Amino acid sequence: MSNEVELTAEESQAARTVFGDRLGLAERYVQHLATSGMERGLLGPREVPRLWSRHVLNCAVVANLIDQGAHVADVGSGAGLPGLTLALARADLELTLIEPLERRCIWLHEVVEDLGLENVTVMRGRAEQVIESVNADFATARAVSALTNLAGLTIPLLHGKGTVLAIKGRSAAEEVEKAAKMIRRLGGKKTEVVTVGEDILREPTTVVRINVG
Template identity: 40%
Template sequence: MGLSQPGLAERLLAYLGLLAQWNRAYNLTAIRDPAEMVSRHLLDSLSIAPFVAGRVADIGTGAGLPGIPLAINDPHLRVSLAETAGKKARFLREAVRQLGLANVSVHACRAEDVPESGQHDQLIARALAPLDGILTLGGHLLRPGGRLLAMKGRVPTGEIAALPDGYRHLATHPLHVPGLDAERHLIIVEKTG
């Protein structure tokens, strides 16, 4: 995938170890097999790494996906994770602490209540909602000219056509995830208003 930072694999596996450990007690993800977690969580999250930069909000992050793998991959990112479920937010705080991720903050609240309006270059969502729903929840977090990076399976043509006013579709990129035999796309939407 072109990712070759020193110590990256070890740090990603440390995160995966925490996720597997906490998942036994807190049911953070339906995927239980650590090998499957590598492709379906880690590599899927990192497939958008070439498109991610600056200050990023990951809403509905669940167990920190894709935000934590992206923050591990690039310590220059500033990542805000938003998660409403208390047990998941507790896991996120512990993962950030144990992994020493000084570039990550955790918000245990709904995306609408994250107190960082207009402060983000990018808004990331993975398997969260239709595009208009993602923008309703977290569009306020984007600065003017900021971009939504929505991770989708098939190209959501109808969702793209139904973007709300103040947003425009910039690009659709097919994603290749090693070990994952499924269609994946990144939809990029710009905040124009």
């Protein structure tokens, strides 16, 4: 594929740490993002130079917060962020990518097939439509919506027991405050803002972690 996305030395070291012997697959995924992903409007051309640092590594380090062998439901998967990065970083996980838009689902299917990811299922639909079909240990989301709304999309997929991991930015603590009542109403027991990847990323990833049940 054209549009080679070069890794800086720092990114390269981080990518090796996160993906290990699956780094080649992760590189192929990034090429999909930089070519067909961009062509089909899953992300803008401005994002291509920072695919590794801002998107792929930023998402993949969240795998450190997930238990061995867990079933993870990724809500609003879009370009596979964080879902596909987690599947690449951790072959032991079972991923269900939930995405309402058909064109995105088609792209996700193509990428999953090309990378030979047997631990990934793509499910077309909105999170609230697939509750009966999905019973996850962890629910993940990135850039889907504010936490007050996101809590209602993710917590029900855990069916009373599990963890929500929502990748957020600087406003994470503020969002937690606003969503506190809603989270409690839905069964959230403990909500905290954690950072992950401090040891390998220049900008660590901020995650809102909600423990349910």
